[in-house]
Amino acid sequence: MPHTLLGISGALRSGSTNSKLLREAARLYGDATYIDADLDLPLYDGDLEDASGIPQAVNSLVMQIARADAVLISTPEYNGGVTGVLKNALDWISRHAEKPLVGKPVAVMSAAAGRAGGVRAQTMLRTCLVPFRPRIALGSEVGIASSGSAFDEKGQFLSERYAASLAALMLALKADVEH
Numbered sequence: 001m002p003h004t005l006l007g008i009s010g011a012l013r014s015g016s017t018n019s020k021l022l023r024e025a026a027r028l029y030g031d032a033t034y035i036d037a038d039l040d041l042p043l044y045d046g047d048l049e050d051a052s053g054i055p056q057a058v059n060s061l062v063m064q065i066a067r068a069d070a071v072l073i074s075t076p077e078y079n080g081g082v083t084g085v086l087k088n089a090l091d092w093i094s095r096h097a098e099k100p101l102v103g104k105p106v107a108v109m110s111a112a113a114g115r116a117g118g119v120r121a122q123t124m125l126r127t128c129l130v131p132f133r134p135r136i137a138l139g140s141e142v143g144i145a146s147s148g149s150a151f152d153e154k155g156q157f158l159s160e161r162y163a164a165s166l167a168a169l170m171l172a173l174k175a176d177v178e179h
Contacts (some may be wrong), residue, residue, distance in 0.1 A: 002031045003177055006068035010075030010086035010121075012039065017111040017147035018074040020155045021166075025072050025109065025142075027156070028163070029170040037064055037089075044091040058092040065093070065100035070107065070177050071134070076147075077112045077121035082128065090128055101132035105176040107169055109142040111150065117143030139172030140165040 007022035019036070026034035041057050042048065048055075065071060075082045093101065108125055110118025122143060126136065142165050144150050150158060157163040 002033050003029075003069040003174070004033045004035065004067060005029060006035050006037055006064050006071045008037045008039065008071060008073045008086070008089070010039075010073070010083040010125075012085055016076075017144065017150065018076055020151050021074045021109055021111045021142075021144060021147070022072050023155055024151070024157060024163075025074075025107065025166055025170055028167045029174060032069075035064060035068070037061055039085050039089045041085075041089055041092055044088055044095070049095060054092070054096055058096065061089065062093060062096045062098055062100050065104065066098060068104070070105040070173055071101070072107050072109070072173075073125065074109045074111060075118060075121045075125055077110060077114065077116070077118035080120045081124045082121050086125070087128065090132075094131065099132070101129070101134045104134045105137060105173055106134040107137045107139075107173045109144075109166070109169065111144035111147035113146065113148060115145045117145035117147070119143040135176055137169060137173040137176050139169035142166050142169050 009019045011018045112118035
């Protein structure tokens with residue numbers, strides 16, 4: 001039975017290179033069902049939570065994470081860190097009674113317009129994930145620089161070096177899922 005991969009993109013923009021990176025990761029992973037997470041969530045607000053509880057969109061995201069065999073997270077780098085939309089999603093997930101990321105295999109990656117490829121955002125993301133206690137896949141660090149020109153019209157890498165790095169990370173993730 002194929003694994004289920006949930007992709008969480010730190011960018012909401014249509015045509016996001018981080019969303020492309022997640023789909024390319026799923027393709028290189030191999031036999032898997034890939035699902036895009038929806039991060040169109042309200043801003044975390046303790047008063048909203050107290051008045052109305054956890055929003056349905058957050059419950060849906062938490063259930064998607066819980067059902068997935070592994071989670072792929074890709075973030076652009078905004079001002080040296082993760083995006084607000086990604087941090088907001090993590091804040092909401094942390095408030096849920098179910099803790100879907102505990103022990104969950106997770107692969108972290110980034111795509112950015114700059115020459116560092118978003119690696120500072122990855123460092124921040126890894127720090128933000130510590131309280132969730134996922135199993136972060138150890139493999140090649142995948143940071144796609146000048147990401148606007150890194151993919152062909154099918155959304156696949158133009159660079160064999162990037163493809164090899166991402167394939168190595170997906171092999172590490174798959175080994176973790178099958179462990």
